[in-house]
Amino acid sequence: MIILNRSGIPDHLLYPVVELAGIAVHARTDGVVVRVSQSYILCWPYGIAYRDSKYPRLCTLDEYTLQRACLPCPLDGGTIKVTTVGPRACHRHPYGAQRMDWPAYCWMFTELVAHEWFHVREFQDERQGVQYSWAAAGLGGRRPRWETRPEEIRAQLAVERARLCDYVDLVQAVNRLVVWFKALVLTP
Numbered sequence: 001m002i003i004l005n006r007s008g009i010p011d012h013l014l015y016p017v018v019e020l021a022g023i024a025v026h027a028r029t030d031g032v033v034v035r036v037s038q039s040y041i042l043c044w045p046y047g048i049a050y051r052d053s054k055y056p057r058l059c060t061l062d063e064y065t066l067q068r069a070c071l072p073c074p075l076d077g078g079t080i081k082v083t084t085v086g087p088r089a090c091h092r093h094p095y096g097a098q099r100m101d102w103p104a105y106c107w108m109f110t111e112l113v114a115h116e117w118f119h120v121r122e123f124q125d126e127r128q129g130v131q132y133s134w135a136a137a138g139l140g141g142r143r144p145r146w147e148t149r150p151e152e153i154r155a156q157l158a159v160e161r162a163r164l165c166d167y168v169d170l171v172q173a174v175n176r177l178v179v180w181f182k183a184l185v186l187t188p
């Protein structure tokens with residue numbers, strides 16, 4: 001797994017949350033690229049998962065370069081892109097940031113990451129021959145509403161079933177993130 005951390009959250013706080021959320025939904029993390037960027041506004045986190053790598057330049061690095069950089073090869077395990085609130089939004093909107101419910105926010109972020117990991121896990125399963133039903137585009141060319149797509153219903157159930165708050169390591173990692181966000185708001 002490669003984490004492209006553009007979130008403004010320190011690596012040592014972000015990495016455990018991202019990795020443990022993936023493990024909680026039984027995704028294989030090797031070969032997956034996770035990009036975390038930060039938004040300009042205070043908002044709920046949002047994300048998307050792709051079947052293949054959205055970073056072709058990373059994938060085409062030759063084996064020697066990958067080994068030297070300790071990167072797994074090849075990087076075709078899927079891609080997750082997540083956008084989170086970070087220092088940028090907190091500093092632009094200090095009053096709003098003070099009023100944010102940081103524990104709720106950090107758990108929302110963690111659940112979102114686990115949700116996207118679950119999509120990646122299904123892509124991985126499909127490569128092994130498992131078949132899932134996916135929402136197909138309808139007559140108008142649009143896929144059905146998000147909340148009625150079978151893959152989204154499966155992902156929501158999977159995250160609920162994973163009971164993230166029972167994973168001691170993950171809970172500790174999320175708590176550290178909460179402490180960091182609160183301190184960030186106090187010291188703009």
Ligand SMILES: [Zn+2]
Pocket residue numbers: 115116119151152155
């Ligand atoms: Zn989804």
